[in-house]
Amino acid sequence: MTPRPLLWRLTPADADPWQRIMQGALAELQGLFASDWAEWINRPQDEFRTVLEHADCWAAGWAQGQPLAVGRWEALESPGTATLMGVYALPAARGTGLAAALVRQLVARAAAQGHHHIQLDVVATNQRALRFYRRLGFAPTATLPLRNPLGLDELELALQLPRRLAA
Template identity: 40%
Template sequence: MVLADCPAVAAVRVRGWQFAYEGLMPRAYLDGLSVEADTAKRREQFRAGAGRVVNLVAQRAGSVVGWGCYGPGRDAGAPAGTAELYALYVAPRHVSTGVGRALMDALLAAAGAAGHPLMQLWVVAGNARARRFYARAGFAPDGAEEPYEVAGAEVPEERWARALSAAAAAAESRG
């Protein structure tokens, strides 16, 4: 991803939220999401995360159709070196076409190559599609749950994790 991708990434993210969280978050909130406002936020976060956050885009025919990013784990008590998948969104018309799988594979490979032993992520508890996707990618719930507030509505989230190295997988199975 480069800075010039921010408007396209924002469009994927906003449309992705509206698609993925339909019925899980307040409709007025989802309808109020703005690609323009999100573009400004993506630019700010892209600049601020330089060197710490890995942002990848998926393209088809020269257009951005997916985006994912990871960086250092943010949860207190996470094992040293834990990576966290911050986001993975695919343009709705490209869902179930392999774009998400390719992005996930690239993010996992990059995190593993960078030496991270473990990757964690937070998923909305009611998001069955995302839960199936993450399970197929080798993630599983680790027991942590947290409420997330969106426009005054509580949206429960679960933390999922996956080992990225053989040593981490062995330690996780002993754990």
């Protein structure tokens, strides 16, 4: 029987493992994130703590405190719209359901805060990520691809969330 994924919110105390995972993600997937490994590698841990103080950042794993997948969401200026950011699963966690459980948690958190639309950007050549998000119900929007700071085209994908019923 496959164990059930554990999900937990990352706090500033989790800055060290989150920093290691994000730096590893950026090193492994050069050019597939809008951020660049070189801009993150020398950042002090305090900057990672600061992000975790303000972000709704979550981890997934088989044991509490041992994250194998991470991600976060933020509200956008457009009312009711949120974005997924920094979703990454370590190579050993791919295909295990951890990343899917994590994204479902992030989507549920955004919906619980009253958002009805959640989006993300994926580098157009990242077919693995595009297939993953499509399996979770995300679809390309009509927005034209945007060129990220690394000069790569990114596609916008979105998911409509159920609207909360008024009490």
